[in-house]
Amino acid sequence: AQSVTQLDSQVPVFEEAPVELRCNYSSSVSVYLFWYVQYPNQGLQLLLKYLSGSTLVESINGFEAEFNKSQTSFHLRKPSVHISDTAEYFCAVSVVKGAQKLVFGQGTRLTINP
Amino acid sequence: NAGVTQTPKFQVLKTGQSMTLQCAQDMNHEYMSWYRQDPGMGLRLIHYSVGAGITDQGEVPNGYNVSRSTTEDFPLRLLSAAPSQTSVYFCASRSYGTGAVYEQYFGPGTRLTVT
Numbered sequence: 001a002q003s004v005t006q007l008d009s010q011v012p013v014f015e016e017a018p019v020e021l022r023c024n025y026s027s028s029v030s031v032y033l034f035w036y037v038q039y040p041n042q043g044l045q046l047l048l049k050y051l052s053g054s055t056l057v058e059s060i061n062g063f064e065a066e067f068n069k070s071q072t073s074f075h076l077r078k079p080s081v082h083i084s085d086t087a088e089y090f091c092a093v094s095v096v097k098g099a100q101k102l103v104f105g106q107g108t109r110l111t112i113n114p
Numbered sequence: 115n116a117g118v119t120q121t122p123k124f125q126v127l128k129t130g131q132s133m134t135l136q137c138a139q140d141m142n143h144e145y146m147s148w149y150r151q152d153p154g155m156g157l158r159l160i161h162y163s164v165g166a167g168i169t170d171q172g173e174v175p176n177g178y179n180v181s182r183s184t185t186e187d188f189p190l191r192l193l194s195a196a197p198s199q200t201s202v203y204f205c206a207s208r209s210y211g212t213g214a215v216y217e218q219y220f221g222p223g224t225r226l227t228v229t
Binding site: 034045049051090094101102103 | 221
């Protein structure tokens, strides 16, 4: 079975500072990796995904994540955060074959301080 | 497109009562699923379906039933509500199989309180 560990439950940073949200996964088979964002009182939205190819994937709002197979990690980074990035971020994994169920990490609450 | 819709948005139940959480999608997605979200535990899969007439259990299925009679609808039934089922429930859908996009779309959620 697959599992996902998000190493930080809360990350406070100042506006315009860089941020890294850490995600490690466990799986014995090939996986797809995702980051979802949940703004206050809303559902989840896909931020970015790794399916194959380049290990560095980017979102339209400046976030990027790098798939590291040897370290089984998929950390999310942004070089300069904005107040509007305040949200909860979830890392998720899905096996490539089979029912492709999505397994989520516990979430990291990102708080941006002015 | 409305995307994924859920009703109701809020619900308060007494222990032992039953109810159905409704979920509908208008994107012709084969794959639909139900999650519950609890603080510090992320989202946990309750049940999922890969097409009309096909359902399967997820990580935390006890106390919940589902059925899938149409592609569009995937209701979640609580047969006898318990305080441990107090949570926020999300329905999601995506395409499935060859050529699938692998982007899962989530509904706005239903906040359920069981007293």
